Amino acid sequence: MLDTEKPHARTIIELDGVTKNFGAVQALKGITANIREGEFFSLLGPSGCGKTTLLRMIAGFDDPTTGTITIDNKAMAGIAANHRPTNMVFQSYAIFPHLSVADNVGYGLKKRRLPKAEYKREVEQALEMVDLGGYGPRAAHTLSGGQRQRVALARALIMKPKVVLLDEPLSALDKKLRDQMQLELRQLQRSVGITFILVTHDQEEALIMSDRIAVMFDGQIEQLATPEELYRRPVNQRVASFIGVMNFLEARATKSSETHVSLDVQALGKIDIPRAGLPDGMKPEEIHRVGVRPEMMTILIDGAPSAERIVEGEVVETSYYGDMTYYSVRLNGLEAPVTISMRNTAGRAVLRPGETARVGFATDSIIVFR
Amino acid sequence: MSNRRKNLNWLNVYAVVYMVFLYAPVVLLPIFAFNSATIIAFPLSGFTTEWFGVLWTTQALHDAVWNSMLVSVSTAVISTVLGLFAARAVARYTFPFQRGIMGLVMLPLVLPEIIIAVALLIVLIQLGLSLSLWTVVLGHVLVCTPFSIAVLSSAFRGLDPSMEEASFDLGETHWGTFRRVTFPLVMPGVISSLLITFTISLDEFIIAFFLTGTEVTLPVYIWSQMRFPTKLPSIMALGTILLALTVALLILAEFFRRRSATRRGLDASTTEGLI
Ligand SMILES: Nc1ncnc2c1ncn2[C@@H]1O[C@H](COP(=O)(O)OP(=O)(O)OP(=O)(O)O)[C@@H](O)[C@H]1O
Numbered sequence: 001m002l003d004t005e006k007p008h009a010r011t012i013i014e015l016d017g018v019t020k021n022f023g024a025v026q027a028l029k030g031i032t033a034n035i036r037e038g039e040f041f042s043l044l045g046p047s048g049c050g051k052t053t054l055l056r057m058i059a060g061f062d063d064p065t066t067g068t069i070t071i072d073n074k075a076m077a078g079i080a081a082n083h084r085p086t087n088m089v090f091q092s093y094a095i096f097p098h099l100s101v102a103d104n105v106g107y108g109l110k111k112r113r114l115p116k117a118e119y120k121r122e123v124e125q126a127l128e129m130v131d132l133g134g135y136g137p138r139a140a141h142t143l144s145g146g147q148r149q150r151v152a153l154a155r156a157l158i159m160k161p162k163v164v165l166l167d168e169p170l171s172a173l174d175k176k177l178r179d180q181m182q183l184e185l186r187q188l189q190r191s192v193g194i195t196f197i198l199v200t201h202d203q204e205e206a207l208i209m210s211d212r213i214a215v216m217f218d219g220q221i222e223q224l225a226t227p228e229e230l231y232r233r234p235v236n237q238r239v240a241s242f243i244g245v246m247n248f249l250e251a252r253a254t255k256s257s258e259t260h261v262s263l264d265v266q267a268l269g270k271i272d273i274p275r276a277g278l279p280d281g282m283k284p285e286e287i288h289r290v291g292v293r294p295e296m297m298t299i300l301i302d303g304a305p306s307a308e309r310i311v312e313g314e315v316v317e318t319s320y321y322g323d324m325t326y327y328s329v330r331l332n333g334l335e336a337p338v339t340i341s342m343r344n345t346a347g348r349a350v351l352r353p354g355e356t357a358r359v360g361f362a363t364d365s366i367i368v369f370r
Numbered sequence: 371m372s373n374r375r376k377n378l379n380w381l382n383v384y385a386v387v388y389m390v391f392l393y394a395p396v397v398l399l400p401i402f403a404f405n406s407a408t409i410i411a412f413p414l415s416g417f418t419t420e421w422f423g424v425l426w427t428t429q430a431l432h433d434a435v436w437n438s439m440l441v442s443v444s445t446a447v448i449s450t451v452l453g454l455f456a457a458r459a460v461a462r463y464t465f466p467f468q469r470g471i472m473g474l475v476m477l478p479l480v481l482p483e484i485i486i487a488v489a490l491l492i493v494l495i496q497l498g499l500s501l502s503l504w505t506v507v508l509g510h511v512l513v514c515t516p517f518s519i520a521v522l523s524s525a526f527r528g529l530d531p532s533m534e535e536a537s538f539d540l541g542e543t544h545w546g547t548f549r550r551v552t553f554p555l556v557m558p559g560v561i562s563s564l565l566i567t568f569t570i571s572l573d574e575f576i577i578a579f580f581l582t583g584t585e586v587t588l589p590v591y592i593w594s595q596m597r598f599p600t601k602l603p604s605i606m607a608l609g610t611i612l613l614a615l616t617v618a619l620l621i622l623a624e625f626f627r628r629r630s631a632t633r634r635g636l637d638a639s640t641t642e643g644l645i
């Protein structure tokens with residue numbers, strides 16, 4: 001288990017059966033989840049699955065059709081956004097273009113009528129926290145995308161909210177800046193210790209940054225787990241194909257005992273797996289399909305250490321990525337090719353299309369899901 | 371090729387004739403305003419600023435100018451405030467019968483003024499209200515509000531809705547959000563609306579003629595003076611001043627409209643391609 005997980009932290013946000021209808025469209029179909037104090041929580045899902053809708057209801061811009069939202073042990077029904085202990089970083093950042101950077105950051109503090117010196121100090125501190133020390137007097141509309149994002153973050157953090165809500169905050173940035181901001185955002189969250197809820201459709205981003213991820217499809221949470229658990233044990237095929245790359249193979253159970261299930265897997269043959277490897281409540285006869293991650297299979301070359309099990313196939317396509325090579329291999333007895341990724345370690349040959357590959361795998365890398 | 375050139379020539383001729391018809395009378399105003407003869411006719415007899423001097427000493431004119439200022443400023447402020455609320459509502463909310471309601475509000479834009487004037491006159495008389503400058507303001511607000519809405523709607527359309535949400539999210543009230551974020555961001559549109567409605571009200575004649583009591587506005591005063599041939603040169607002088615003033619105001623209005631557009635462009639660029 002990762003040390004970043006905080007299983008014993010108290011619940012800061014409680015979502016109980018939250019639904020939302022827009023006319024005939026049901027955008028959310030009963031969301032129930034607990035978000036823990038101080039964790040980095042992500043809502044991950046494809047476009048239109050209801051992530052923004054849920055985030056906006058937590059922020060107080062919209063009311064649930066049914067269900068309740070509790071923040072810090074207080075029911076939020078009837079409490080407007082300006083009275084909630086949450087602050088939002090908008091997708092467009094919504095930096096006020098007519099104000100200076102300092103006035104943007106101090107916008108919410110103005111209401112608190114602090115002494116002038118204290119106000120100035122807080123603003124400067126918030127700016128330094130996001131590496132924008134000294135930018136205070138700049139006009140907001142002169143900032144770059146990355147700087148706007150930092151200002152939006154400082155503007156939220158200065159309010160010392162219980163929860164910071166971020167709606168796809170990195171999607172406007174170019175790839176390099178995005179990678180850098182992912183790490184910075186994560187570090188910042190750790191150092192301030194405030195709960196962050198991030199909305200994203202980028203699975204890689206969610207995996208890198210989050211303590212826990214709720215994977216959403218069609219207005220429902222399909223799985224809520226740590227990044228590692230999501231990757232290793234996706235509960236169903238949809239989640240499995242959304243998180244990383246997954247090879248799907250037909251399978252059925254031939255025999256089952258108290259502790260083990262014997263599977264007959266397409267192209268891979270007979271495989272015994274422990275019963276605990278099945279998703280909760282799933283019966284062996286319900287198994288139709290299993291999965292293997294590309295990196296869990298190895299293309300064996302002469303003299304390399306052998307594997308627990310070996311099957312053969314033909315290389316269909318080779319994609320060379322520098323550090324990695326992705327192979328499409330048609331395993332004997334299988335129509336569609338599987339994807340296998342190999343690290344290009346020193347002296348390792350890259351196979352060409354048409355060559356025969358010996359593919360090794362371990363039986364415990366087989367994932368069973370619904 | 372030659373055919374095309376011929377078309378172009380006719381188009382040029384048309385354009386020139388059009389411009390002459392449109393602007394020649396306007397150009398005559400300043401020419402006769404500085405002509406020393408009392409008769410409005412060519413040839414010109416000499417240069418004078420006498421007619422401007424006459425304006426300076428005519429008390430009835432000063433009263434009319436004062437009345438017009440009162441009416442125009444009131445109209446500009448009232449219709450801009452109304453336009454501000456209407457444009458905000460249309461930009462942010464959808465409400466039942468929205469199109470129908472907005473159609474009714476915008477109708478005076480295309481309705482002949484004489485109809486508005488007569489209709490209002492009848493209603494006011496039926497209600498037993500006495501005519502005054504305020505009834506003129508009422509009529510002018512009716513005509514000017516659609517212009518104000520049109521100008522301000524474009525200012526609101528360029529405003530990212532999350533600006534207001536961000537302010538609200540940071541603990542500000544709805545009213546505070548309007549004061550600190552919405553209003554400053556649509557400010558160029560507001561100024562532009564004030565100038566346009568002021569100008570429209572200032573030179574409006576028909577409604578002012580029908581709805582005023584004993585106090586007259588400037589256009590009505592000018593009309594009344596037209597009956598006296600000896601007053602004509604000084605009317606020309608007055609017209610010249612009004613012309614200069616109107617052009618200046620419209621240039622100013624256009625300047626603010628453009629500034630609002632660039633500010634909008636700037637806002638738009640921050641959200642572009644994100645959704
Ligand atoms: N104000 C609204 N009126 C009507 N339908 C809406 C409204 N807001 C959202 N929806 C619908 O609800 C569903 C979920 O929308 P939502 O914006 O929450 O998706 P999302 O997961 O944030 O998607 P994306 O990744 O594209 O931002 C969509 O089908 C959308 O069309």
Ligand SMILES: [Mg+2]
Nearest residue numbers: 051052053167
């Ligand atoms: Mg969204």
